[in-house]
Amino acid sequence: MTAATTLPHDAWAAWHPRELARRLAGVARPWCVAGGWALDLWHGEETRPHEDLEFTILRADFIHFRAALPGLRLHAAGDGHVEPLGPDDVPPSGIAQVWCEDVAAGCWRVDMMLEDGRPETWVYKRDPSIRRPRAEAVRRTADGIAYLAPEIILLFKAKYRRGKDEADFARALPRLDAAERRWLKAGLALAHPDHAWSKAL
Known part of the structure; x- marks a missing residue:
């Protein structure tokens, strides 16, 4: 990792899920919106303001998603600390969140969540005994945005x-x-x- 970031932790100007989906359109690996935005995609409307945007990927696919998000500086986030990753670094095994900084805009755009499941199976990170076929765990909006089931x-x-x-x-x-x-x-x-x-x- 490189030196610690100076961007404030609350400097969020998160993308809408549609913008994330547009940027990831060429990635043929599993991903889906998580957090409060996933519920609102299920509801079909924005029911409350969202200070951030979370999406989940398989840890093994990290390099594919980093390549799909040029212009963003990636940071390992955990236990209240946010530290930049070097261009060739991968998040340590104990890190499950990667915050993505829009360097030009000086703000955070999206929170990449790393999961240890498999392409065909979603696994709950807090209790691996809780799992589901990914086809059941992930839903899609009418315009194709993937999101984690409510x-x-x-x-x-x-x-x-x-x-x-x-x-x-x-x-x-x-x-x-x-x-x-x-x-x-x-x-x-x-x-x-x-x-x-x-x-x-």
């Missing part, structure tokens, strides 16, 4: 229960179908036993 996003959000996470769950709950509810409830039982959301499901 029940999976909510499982990630269940750990923190920040105000926005509670609001996202409340907004999503009436729209979850029976299969989505069952999967989320089973995931909560494994990852977060006795979670309050389980009763609502």
Whole structure:
């Protein structure tokens, strides 16, 4: 890694998922939008402001996505630290997030999340026993933007229960179908036993 970044951690001017999809159109490797934006792609509308944009890729595919995002300086992010990666560096095994800095604009554009699954299988990073066929874990909007299924996003959000996470769950709950509810409830039982959301499901 190179010297620490001087760009403030809150200097976000995130792309819209459509812009990310446009830039990654030539990458023939699995990726999908994650976080709050994934829920809004599922809803079909922007239900709240988003300070960032997260997307997930397979760790082994990092070099393909770095090549698809010229003009961005990549940084390993973890435990409150954000450190630039050199042009030939790959993120250390303990790093699961790579923040992408638009050098010309002086802001962060997107957060690249590294996962250890396989092209055909999505694996939950906090409990590898929780996994799904990627064809079930990833959905697509009408215009082809890939996003992580809502029940999976909510499982990630269940750990923190920040105000926005509670609001996202409340907004999503009436729209979850029976299969989505069952999967989320089973995931909560494994990852977060006795979670309050389980009763609502």
